[in-house]
Amino acid sequence: MSIKGRAKRIRRTRPVDAGPTRAHPEESFGVLIRDLHRSFSRLLQVFLAPHGITTAQWFFLRVLWEADALSQADLSDRVGLTTPTTVVALNALEKQDLIKRHSHPTDGRKTLIKLTAKGRRLERVLRPFGQEIFEIAAHGMSQKALDEIRRVMQAWRANMDSWYLRKGT
Numbered sequence: 001m002s003i004k005g006r007a008k009r010i011r012r013t014r015p016v017d018a019g020p021t022r023a024h025p026e027e028s029f030g031v032l033i034r035d036l037h038r039s040f041s042r043l044l045q046v047f048l049a050p051h052g053i054t055t056a057q058w059f060f061l062r063v064l065w066e067a068d069a070l071s072q073a074d075l076s077d078r079v080g081l082t083t084p085t086t087v088v089a090l091n092a093l094e095k096q097d098l099i100k101r102h103s104h105p106t107d108g109r110k111t112l113i114k115l116t117a118k119g120r121r122l123e124r125v126l127r128p129f130g131q132e133i134f135e136i137a138a139h140g141m142s143q144k145a146l147d148e149i150r151r152v153m154q155a156w157r158a159n160m161d162s163w164y165l166r167k168g169t
Helices: 003-012 029-051 055-066 072-079 083-095 117-137 143-167
Strands: 099-103 111-115
Touching (some): 029 117, 055 111, 055 117, 072 083, 083 099, 111 117
16 A cells, blocks of 8 residues: 555544543654653763763664674664764764774675774763663653553564564565
């Protein structure tokens, strides 16, 4: 079904969250998720700024802390950002002496991205920020509520991933 056809069908059907408890449009799931993402990103930037790291750079560092010496393409895929964004972030990280680019030992077409000692040391400083930000967001919430939120978010992600797989995109 085309995008236009799907949009028409959606307009004719009752929304999943319809009824007397349906939120005001500014409190819809989409708006809340977008706003929450922005809030997490802004707070992360507050924590990272004193260290000269951007939010985009943070995502690349986190992946490299887990699996160093990745190809630029693999790193871009794991972070989920486009190639141009990856290049900009990696250029800045290299300029800060946090990563080095190396030729792949068996495939000359590939470039491997490796952390420098300075990039590795930064992990001890920056990695706790993720947990600290989460603790700020989860303040006053029970473990049961957090577990339910995680379950719902995982289900939404799985549903969307399966849609992409079915559509072949």
